[in-house]
Amino acid sequence: MPHASKFKELAAQVIDIETTAVANLHTYIDDHFAKACQFMFDCSGRVIVIGMGKSGHIGGKIAATFASTGTPAFFVHPGEASHGDLGMVTSQDVVLTISNSGETGEVLAILPVIKRIGAKLIAMSGNTQSTLAKLADVHICIDVPQEACPLGLAPTSSTTATLVMGDALAVALLNAKGFTADDFALSHPGGSLGKRLLLRLADIMHSGARLPVINETALIKEALVEISSKGLGMTAVVDNKGILTGLFTDGDLRRILDEEVNIHQDNIASVMTKNPIVASSEMLAAEALKSMEDRSINGLIIVDNTHRPIGAMNMHDILKAGVI
CATH class of the missing domain: 3.40.50.10490 (Glucose-6-phosphate isomerase like protein; domain 1)
Structure with missing residues (x-):
């Protein structure tokens, strides 16, 4: 043998x-x-x-x-x-x-x-x-x-x-x-290839009542409730006109636990991440995946042309859609 x-x-x-x-x-x-x-x-x-x-x-x-x-x-x-x-x-x-x-x-x-x-x-x-x-x-x-x-x-x-x-x-x-990649997608509409090339954020984002969003005057504890209820590990923060001013995530929560912050008295604007990375609803899911990987972030807020949040998605949504 x-x-x-x-x-x-x-x-x-x-x-x-x-x-x-x-x-x-x-x-x-x-x-x-x-x-x-x-x-x-x-x-x-x-x-x-x-x-x-x-x-x-x-x-x-x-x-x-x-x-x-x-x-x-x-x-x-x-x-x-x-x-x-x-x-x-x-x-x-x-x-x-x-x-x-x-x-x-x-x-x-x-x-x-x-x-x-x-x-x-x-x-x-x-x-x-x-x-x-x-x-x-x-x-x-x-x-x-x-x-x-x-x-x-x-x-x-x-x-x-x-x-x-x-x-x-x-x-x-x-x-x-x-x-082009779009030409390739036309002959590969099925399976992960088609999904990687054709799926856009509008197809997978959480919108409407499922969109986590809170006013920048809200208390931190209210933001935590919003994050928990929407289940995306983050919430968009907007001003009184509904324009995005920041983002607060599970990661931000872990960060502030080491600081002298009172979640019952301090508002979310004092701890949020300002000018967060955003995306357009027309962005390809594959592009969004690369953007998140390059920046080591787990989610994105999708905004319209007036910078108002219209959706949100995270890495789990990409995985569930079969893009990865």
């Missing part, structure tokens, strides 16, 4: 070999790569990714990355393409074919049809002299020094290199197209 140290040794070797393979890709970020990017940037149709076996699995991920970063794309299995799915390809499309050897039969079999349709053909393989490379309009090399498989048979380093090159294409196009 292999010793635990042997498992770790072999795992480290795999990581070293694949790291070298990825570093080697810098050699192939050349004019061919740039031309491939230009084809996809100018494409008025879709980018169609085709690959067989392990290359197909990687191709599916590449197509998904393209689609979610502003380059409409989908994956087509070469076997299915030979039995009708080539009908999805038009002359306005760009076809990205993946084959490490460049000689995969199922891929080569559909190239004449792709060429006849008139779609631009980008090949991604580890052999610049392969049939696939020669038939393509542009070839991106993904050659690796060696596979991480000790037998040199299982696609390992080559599939990793292919995946990284696909990411390089997607990110280069993302930048060229001026793709």
Whole structure:
């Protein structure tokens, strides 16, 4: 039975070999790569990714990355393409074919049809002299020094290199197209990604009767009652016109316990934090989270354009909304 140290040794070797393979890709970020990017940037149709076996699995991920970063794309299995799915390809499309050897039969079999349709053909393989490379309009090399498989048979380093090159294409196009976080959110409305990008403070803040607020003439003990009843660990403090003048938090309470303060006689204005950090209801929850983390604070008061408090939220609200 292999010793635990042997498992770790072999795992480290795999990581070293694949790291070298990825570093080697810098050699192939050349004019061919740039031309491939230009084809996809100018494409008025879709980018169609085709690959067989392990290359197909990687191709599916590449197509998904393209689609979610502003380059409409989908994956087509070469076997299915030979039995009708080539009908999805038009002359306005760009076809990205993946084959490490460049000689995969199922891929080569559909190239004449792709060429006849008139779609631009980008090949991604580890052999610049392969049939696939020669038939393509542009070839991106993904050659690796060696596979991480000790037998040199299982696609390992080559599939990793292919995946990284696909990411390089997607990110280069993302930048060229001026793709933004809001654009990204439109294709990721579900889950934490969508919440991080689309949720605004107006969607999660406590407002109306749930908003903790007290006049600056109130006694400290009255502020404590407001904090306890609203459960946010803080209260906004306003003047007679309803304009925010300060903030009092649980942390402030701990601070004044060490001072000679009479909570039954002193008013809240004497101990509140003046000019507190505030936010707009249109601020993204993700931005508010970063602001709180940067300032080591646990909550925010949301104000309108007249500096009157209209809401409040704390870190628990961010957590509950699934933004973290």
